[in-house]
Amino acid sequence: MPQLAETEFHFQERSWTLKRFPFRKHDTLRAWDAADELLLQEVASKIRHDQTVLIVNDGFGALATTLAEFQIHWLNDSYISTEACRQNLQDNDHDENQFHWHNSLDWPDTSFDWVLIKLPKSHAQLEDQLYRLKSCLHADSKIIASAMSKNLHSQSIKLFEKLIGETHTSLAKKKARLLFAKAEHIEAAESPYPKQYSLEAYQLEVFNHAAVFSQQKLDIGTAFLLENFPKGNNAEKIIDLGCGNGLLGLRAAQLFPEADIEFYDESYSAIASAQLNAEQNHLMSKRLRFVHGDCLDQASDNSADLILNNPPFHQQHSISSHIAKQMFRQSWKTLKKGGELWVVANRHLGYHKDLQAIFGNHHIVQSNSKFVILKAQKNR
Incomplete structure (x- = not known):
C-alpha cells in the first residue's frame, strides 16, 4: 500500500499543517517539496519585516504560509493553488487578508526587495513572467528561484540571464537547487505573449x-x-x-x-x-x-x-x-x-x-x- 503523505511541515523549530488542494484523505503527495525547503533555508532569516516580498508559483502555499509574518504579494496562474494557499493560511491561523493576491495577468504595480519564484513547468510561462517581473524590480532586488534539479534546465538559466541579469545556481541538496539572478535588466519590456x-x-x-x-x-x-x-x-x-x-x-x-x-x-x-x-x-x-x-x-x-x-x-x-x-x-x-x-x-x-x-x-x-x-x- 502506498505511504500516505505527511502534512506537518517542520522548519526552524516551528511546524505548520500543509495540505494539497483539493484535499484527498489518502493523498500520497506532500504540499511541499525539497525545493521549497531549500528556498526557505536561504531566505527565512534574511528577510526583514520592513521589506516587501513577491512570491510567484507557490504550488500549495508552503512558502506563503511559512513566511506569512512578512509583507507578502502572492501571484499564481492557478485557481487550485490559490485556494490551497488560502486554506493553508487559515489552517495555520494566518489572516489571508493581510496578503496581496495577484494572478498571472494581473501583476502588482510596485517594486520588491525580494522575489521568490518556484520555476514553472512551462518555458513559455517562465519567459512571460520574467518579462512582467522587470517592472517589479529595483537595483537591489534579490531574485531567487527554486526547483527540483531535474526541472532546472539550462534554457531557464539563459532566460534569467537574458531578461533579468547575471545568474548562477547553487549546489544540489536533496535533489533541489536554487537560482540567483541580479536585477540588472530592469527596464520595462513588453511580453511577447499571447x-x-x-x-x-x-x-x-x-x-x-x-x-x-x-x-x-x-x-x-x-x-x-x-x-x-x-x-x-x-x-x-x-x-x-x-x-x-x-x-x-x-x-x-x-x-x-x-x-x-x-x-x-x-x-x-x-x-x-x-x-x-x-x-x-x-x-x-x-x-x-x-x-x-x-x-x-x-x-x-x-x-x-x-x-x-x-x-x-x-x-x-x-x-x-x-x-x-x-x-x-x-x-x-x-x-x-x-x-x-x-x-x-x-x-x-x-x-x-x-x-x-x-x-x-x-x-x-x-x-x-x-x-x-x-x-x-x-x-x-
Whole structure:
C-alpha cells in the first residue's frame, strides 16, 4: 500500500499543517517539496519585516504560509493553488487578508526587495513572467528561484540571464537547487505573449497566453477530437471542461449555433485565452459563459447535454490521474439523463475503466496509435 503523505511541515523549530488542494484523505503527495525547503533555508532569516516580498508559483502555499509574518504579494496562474494557499493560511491561523493576491495577468504595480519564484513547468510561462517581473524590480532586488534539479534546465538559466541579469545556481541538496539572478535588466519590456497561429481548416485565429498548453500549434489530442467531433446531437448546453484556449467549445459554438456553451478551467491564462479567442473570432455572445474554478464545482447538476474534455494528467510537476477522475465524476452529476461525456486522452492512461465505473458504460468513438476518444452516457 502506498505511504500516505505527511502534512506537518517542520522548519526552524516551528511546524505548520500543509495540505494539497483539493484535499484527498489518502493523498500520497506532500504540499511541499525539497525545493521549497531549500528556498526557505536561504531566505527565512534574511528577510526583514520592513521589506516587501513577491512570491510567484507557490504550488500549495508552503512558502506563503511559512513566511506569512512578512509583507507578502502572492501571484499564481492557478485557481487550485490559490485556494490551497488560502486554506493553508487559515489552517495555520494566518489572516489571508493581510496578503496581496495577484494572478498571472494581473501583476502588482510596485517594486520588491525580494522575489521568490518556484520555476514553472512551462518555458513559455517562465519567459512571460520574467518579462512582467522587470517592472517589479529595483537595483537591489534579490531574485531567487527554486526547483527540483531535474526541472532546472539550462534554457531557464539563459532566460534569467537574458531578461533579468547575471545568474548562477547553487549546489544540489536533496535533489533541489536554487537560482540567483541580479536585477540588472530592469527596464520595462513588453511580453511577447499571447502568441497567435491560424487554424484554416476551422476558420479560427488562435491566441494563447503563456501558461496555456501547446503554445504555437494545435495540440494533437485536441486535433484528434476536432477531427471526430460529435455530430447530430441536439444539444442545448455544451461544456468545454478543462478548456485551455477554448478550441473545443468554440468549435461547438460554430456547429451548434443555438446551444449555450460554457468554458471551465482552473487557469487564469486559459480562461483569458478562451475569451480572447471568442472575441477575435467573432463568436462572443450571451450564449458563452467562462468559469474560472476547480473542475465543475460551479456547474449545476443535471444541466448539460454534452461535455467535451481533454483532461490533464499532471498537477504542476507531478503526474496524477486524480484530476481526470474528478472531472469524470463531476461530469456525471452535471449531465442530464441521456447526456454524453466525450473524452480524448492518451491510450495508455486507461480512462475507459474509470468511465465504466462511474457511468456504467463507455464506447470507443475513434482511436489511433497514440490517442483514443471515449464516449460515456448518463443513463440513470
